[in-house]
Amino acid sequence: xxxxxxxxxxxxxxxxxxxxxxxxxxxxxxxxxxxxxxxxxxxxxxxxxxxxxxxxxxxxxxxxxxxxxxxxxxxxxxxxxxxxxxxxxxxxxxxxxxxxxxxxxxxxxxxxxxxx
Amino acid sequence: xxxxxxxxxxxxxxxxxxxxxxxxxxxxxxxxxxxxxxxxxxxxxxxxxxxxxxxxxxxxxxxxxxxxxxxxxxxxxxxxxxxxxxxxxxxxxxxxxxxxxxxxxxxxxxxxxxxxxxxxxxxxxxxxxxxxxxxxxxxxxxxxxxxxxxxxxxxxxxxxxxxxxxxxxxx
Amino acid sequence: xxxxxxxxxxxxxxxxxxxxxxxxxxxxxxxxxxxxxxxxxxxxxxxxxxxxxxxxxxxxxxxxxxxxxxxxxxxxxxxxxxxxxxxxxxxxxxxxxxxxxxxxxxxxxxxxxxxxxxxxxxxxxxxxxxxxxxxxxxxxxxxxxxxxxxxxxxxxxxxxxxxxxxxxxxxxxxxxxxxxxxxxxxxxxxxxxxxxxxxxxxxxxxxxxxxxxxxxxxxxxxxxxxxxxxxxxxxxxxxxxxxxxxxxxxxxxxxxxxxxxxxxxxxxxxxxxxxxxxxxxxxxxxxxxxxxxxxxxxxxxxxxxxxxxxxxxxxxxxxxxxxxxxxxxxxxxxxxxxxxxxxxxxxxxxxxxxxxxxxx
Numbered sequence: 052x053x054x055x056x057x058x059x060x061x062x063x064x065x066x067x068x069x070x071x072x073x074x075x076x077x078x079x080x081x082x083x084x085x086x087x088x089x090x091x092x093x094x095x096x097x098x099x100x101x102x103x104x105x106x107x108x109x110x111x112x113x114x115x116x117x118x119x120x121x122x123x124x125x126x127x128x129x130x131x132x133x134x135x136x137x138x139x140x141x142x143x144x145x146x147x148x149x150x151x152x153x154x155x156x157x158x159x160x161x162x163x164x165x166x167x
Numbered sequence: 168x169x170x171x172x173x174x175x176x177x178x179x180x181x182x183x184x185x186x187x188x189x190x191x192x193x194x195x196x197x198x199x200x201x202x203x204x205x206x207x208x209x210x211x212x213x214x215x216x217x218x219x220x221x222x223x224x225x226x227x228x229x230x231x232x233x234x235x236x237x238x239x240x241x242x243x244x245x246x247x248x249x250x251x252x253x254x255x256x257x258x259x260x261x262x263x264x265x266x267x268x269x270x271x272x273x274x275x276x277x278x279x280x281x282x283x284x285x286x287x288x289x290x291x292x293x294x295x296x297x298x299x300x301x302x303x304x305x306x307x308x309x310x311x312x313x314x315x316x317x318x319x320x321x322x323x324x325x326x327x328x329x330x331x332x333x334x335x336x337x338x
Numbered sequence: 339x340x341x342x343x344x345x346x347x348x349x350x351x352x353x354x355x356x357x358x359x360x361x362x363x364x365x366x367x368x369x370x371x372x373x374x375x376x377x378x379x380x381x382x383x384x385x386x387x388x389x390x391x392x393x394x395x396x397x398x399x400x401x402x403x404x405x406x407x408x409x410x411x412x413x414x415x416x417x418x419x420x421x422x423x424x425x426x427x428x429x430x431x432x433x434x435x436x437x438x439x440x441x442x443x444x445x446x447x448x449x450x451x452x453x454x455x456x457x458x459x460x461x462x463x464x465x466x467x468x469x470x471x472x473x474x475x476x477x478x479x480x481x482x483x484x485x486x487x488x489x490x491x492x493x494x495x496x497x498x499x500x501x502x503x504x505x506x507x508x509x510x511x512x513x514x515x516x517x518x519x520x521x522x523x524x525x526x527x528x529x530x531x532x533x534x535x536x537x538x539x540x541x542x543x544x545x546x547x548x549x550x551x552x553x554x555x556x557x558x559x560x561x562x563x564x565x566x567x568x569x570x571x572x573x574x575x576x577x578x579x580x581x582x583x584x585x586x587x588x589x590x591x592x593x594x595x596x597x598x599x600x601x602x603x604x605x606x607x608x609x610x611x612x613x614x615x616x617x618x619x620x621x622x623x624x625x626x627x628x629x630x631x632x633x634x635x636x637x638x639x640x641x642x643x644x645x646x647x648x649x650x651x652x653x654x655x656x657x658x659x660x661x662x663x664x665x666x667x668x669x670x671x672x673x674x675x676x677x678x679x680x681x682x683x684x685x686x687x688x689x690x691x692x693x694x695x696x697x698x
Contacts, residue, residue, distance in 0.1 A: 052351040053170075055213045057465045058442065060355050065441045068363065069434045069593070076418040076588035089422035091494030092584055105242040105498075107328050109506050112672070113235040114324040116509040118317050119680070120231045120479075123516040124223055125310070126687060127472060130523035132299035133691065137698065140303055141691055143311070148684065150314040154321035155680075163325045164676045166669035195428065195490055202483065222472040230479025234509060237486055241502060293468050295529060 111163050122151055174214055181207035189261065194240045198233055205229040219295045350458050358464045359445060366444060370592075370599045371406040373653060378402070380654075381661040416588040421492060424585065428491035433586070433593035436484020439477045440597050444604040446474055448532045450617045450641035451624060454634050462617075462638060463532065470531040471523065474608065475516055478563065482508050484597065485565075485582050492585035500573060500581025503668065504565050510675040511562035511569075517683030518555035521690040522612055525549060535616030539623070545613035551686045553613045555679055560605045560652070562675065564598060567660035571668055606652035607645065614648050617641030 129136070129144045136143075158164060184207065187200040205228045212221035302310050345353075379402065382389025391402040420429060445464035452461045467473050482505045489501020523529060525548050526537040538544050546553045562569040565581075573581030583594050610616060618624065619640065627637040666674070 052348045054467055055210075055218075056352065057355045057359075057445070059210075060352065061359050061442060061445045061464055062438065064356060064359055065363070065438055066434075069437055069441075073430065073434050073590055073593050075414050076416060076590070079415050080417045080588055082417060084419070086422075088419050091421045091423060091492065091497070093495055105238075105502055107242070109238050109502055110235070110242055111324065111328050112506045112510055113231075113238045114328075115321070115676070116513060117227070117231040117235060118321055118324075119513045120227055120516070121313075121317060123513060123520075124227060125313070126517070126520050127523065127529070128219075128295065128299040128302055130520045130687075131295045131527070131529060132303060133524050133694070134527050135300065136303055138695055141695055143303055143307065144691070145688070146311060147314040148688065150311075150318050151321075152684070154318040157322055158325055159677070161325045163328065164672065166672045193425070195425075195487070199428075199483070199487070202480070206480075218467070218469055219472070222469050222476050225476040226472065226479050230476060230482070231509070234479075234482060234486070234505065237483075237490075238502070238505075241486075241490055241498065295469055295472070 108166060115158065115164075118154075119151075122148075170214055174211065177207045177210040177214070180204075181211070195237060198236045198240060201236070202229045202233050205233070217294060219298045347458075351460075354458070354460045355464060358460075358462070362444060362464060363441070366441070366600050366603065367596070369603050369653075370596050371410060373599050373602075373657075374406045374409065375403055376654070377657050377660070378405070380657050384661055410592065413587075413592045414589050418588040418590065419585075421494065421585050423493045425491040425493060428487050429585075430590070432484055432488035432491055433590045433597065434484075435487060436481065437593055437597040437600070439481035439484070440600040440604060442477045443474055443481075444600055444607070446470055446477070446531065447604065447607040447611060448535060448616065449607075449645055450638045451634075453638045461532070462642065466532060467530070469529050471519055471529045471534075475512070475519075478515075479509075479512060481601070484594075488586065488594070489582035492582075494585055496578050496580070496584045497582055500578045500584065503571055503578075504573075504582055507565065507569065507571065507671060507675075508563055510672060511559045511679070514555050514675060514679035514683045515559040515563060517680070517687060518552045518559065519612065520683075520687045521549040521552045524687070524690050524694055531611055531616075535611055535618065538615040538618065541615070541620045544615050549613075549686070549690060551682065553609075555683050555686070556609060556613070558674070558679060560609060561656070561659065562671070564601045564605060564656075566598075566602065566656055568663040568665050569671060570660075570665060571671060602653060602656055603649065606649040606656075609652055610645055610648035617645040619644045 125147065126144070129140055133140055181204050184200045184203040188197045188204060191197045191200065205224055209221040209224040209229070212218070212224060379389045389402060390405040391399055393402060393405040393408045394400060395404065420426065442465070446467065448461070448463035448466065450462035452459050454460070465473070485501050485508065486505045487501075489497040489499075489504075492498070522534065522545055525545075526534050528534055528537065541547075561567070565571075565573065573583075578584075583591060586594060617638075619627065624637060624641070627640055628634055631637050631640070
């Protein structure tokens with residue numbers, strides 16, 4: 052058996068059971084919709100919607116996440132081959148990490164990680 | 168050959184989902200279909216025995232880059248009418264372009280003859296180890312250059328996103 | 339007499355996979371009821387009150403254990419209300435998209451050593467991969483979409499804010515989570531969870547003793563990844579009503595609930611696997627256990643029990659911490675993630691590598 056076949060099996064079984072579970076209430080529960088019931092909750096007053104734009108910090112977080120995620124991936128590769136590469140690998144990865152730490156320090160100095 | 172059928176299955180998912188990515192008007196739906204496309208491609212990598220690439224595909228592309236897309240979509244919070252303005256070009260031109268691309272690939276494929284055999288063995292050997300050894304010995308310099316690329320991206324993103332220093336905030 | 343059809347290896351393993359997954363699923367479905375009971379009775383004990391104790395069966399009240407069953411039934415039979423302004427398709431799919439990755443995660447946990455049934459060797463993990471750790475990281479990465487989509491599809495102020503906060507928090511803590519596991523890969527030299535367990539063959543080789551800093555980072559990330567107190571800002575009820583699931587009710591809310599508890603359980607199991615020897619019983623080698631009980635299967639079952647006990651401790655820790663620590667502010671949360679855990683994780687990796695290379 053291919054080692055990834057279980058992933059597919061789990062996904063398909065979970066999908067079927069999950070769909071059944073998430074539509075359980077639609078079958079079992081009562082249905083008495085009304086205009087007020089279908090408003091989004093904004094503490095009881097008439098909703099004014101959510102059309103304002105979000106802080107740019109979230110974008111910053113996401114892009115920093117991508118970059119450090121890539122770094123983590125490289126570190127995993129190195130960790131897996133660490134026993135074979137030894138000091139050679141350490142020198143390599145330290146160079147890599149040092150360059151990234153320089154970037155990290157720049158980000159800190161620019162206060163891109165401040166949430167005020 | 169069961170694997171061939173799995174290949175066609177995931178290929179079909181990838182093609183249909185990527186068509187959805189470019190044709191749907193709703194940006195979040197497009198982003199979600201991009202996730203589906205990327206996961207289907209990861210499945211293809213697994214079929215080729217490249218399980219490390221598959222994991223990275225899901226981890227970095229589906230799990231990080233599309234998150235950025237959704238954040239930007241949610242951050243801008245574009246309404247339906249604004250999106251319509253952005254997607255103002257003809258669908259027919261797009262279709263023509265895609266058919267042309269498919270034609271080019273088909274001609275190339277027919278002129279090439281039989282496909283080269285894929286990587287044998289499936290996931291029997293430890294793929295991560297092999298990728299790591301290749302990266303840290305044979306492709307040492309590209310790897311170190313990658314760190315510079317990430318550094319550049321870090322600096323660029325900060326420069327784009329930071330508050331303008333002129334005029335100062337309290338001015 | 340009827341001849342049984344001869345099964346080949348593939349067919350047996352496929353059937354075994356489905357059966358194992360169904361067992362895991364049924365087990366996992368029992369976590370929220372029990373945990374909700376714990377989450378009501380434990381704080382009641384801590385705060386010297388009684389907690390829910392009324393719902394019962396005639397005169398047997400069973401310490402209020404049936405209350406959660408009543409809650410589950412109530413949730414399923416409630417009317418499902420969809421906001422008129424919601425994006426309907428994603429509104430219905432979001433709980434499912436959130437649940438699927440956590441189910442994949444929990445399927446990747448090796449619950450015990452392989453058992454033998456009718457001469458077939460069956461591993462006690464639904465999914466066993468060479469890149470198990472990376473698989474789990476990838477799956478948790480995709481798990482963010484459930485939260486993001488739920489908030490966006492609800493199209494309400496509080497849902498959107500809550501989901502943005504929650505997803506930004508989850509991705510921020512994924513980095514230290516990933517970094518905290520690298521020292522373990524350095525030490526044990528594998529990404530396969532079963533091999534990581536086998537490498538921790540005696541108590542003194544457990545992850546917590548060989549890499550305590552990793553454990554510390556992982557523990558903090560465990561709480562942040564599941565949006566649990568003290569990192570439950572995404573549902574800070576005093577400012578965001580309920581966060582990303584404000585508009586959800588009935589069975590879909592129950593599904594979010596299930597997803598949260600499955601994620602907690604999966605992370606608890608992973609913590610036991612990586613830092614506490616997984617299914618191995620302290621001071622008793624597995625071979626000893628096999629010869630003692632005279633059966634591979636009984637020994638394996640003891641292993642499963644050991645892992646579940648270890649995981650139960652962390653589940654209890656979740657509750658304990660929730661009723662002990664106050665909630666962080668959002669800037670504090672981001673500061674801990676990016677300015678404390680990230681550098682600490684990197685330093686931990688570097689120091690571990692240097693020490694290992696010096697010892698070798």
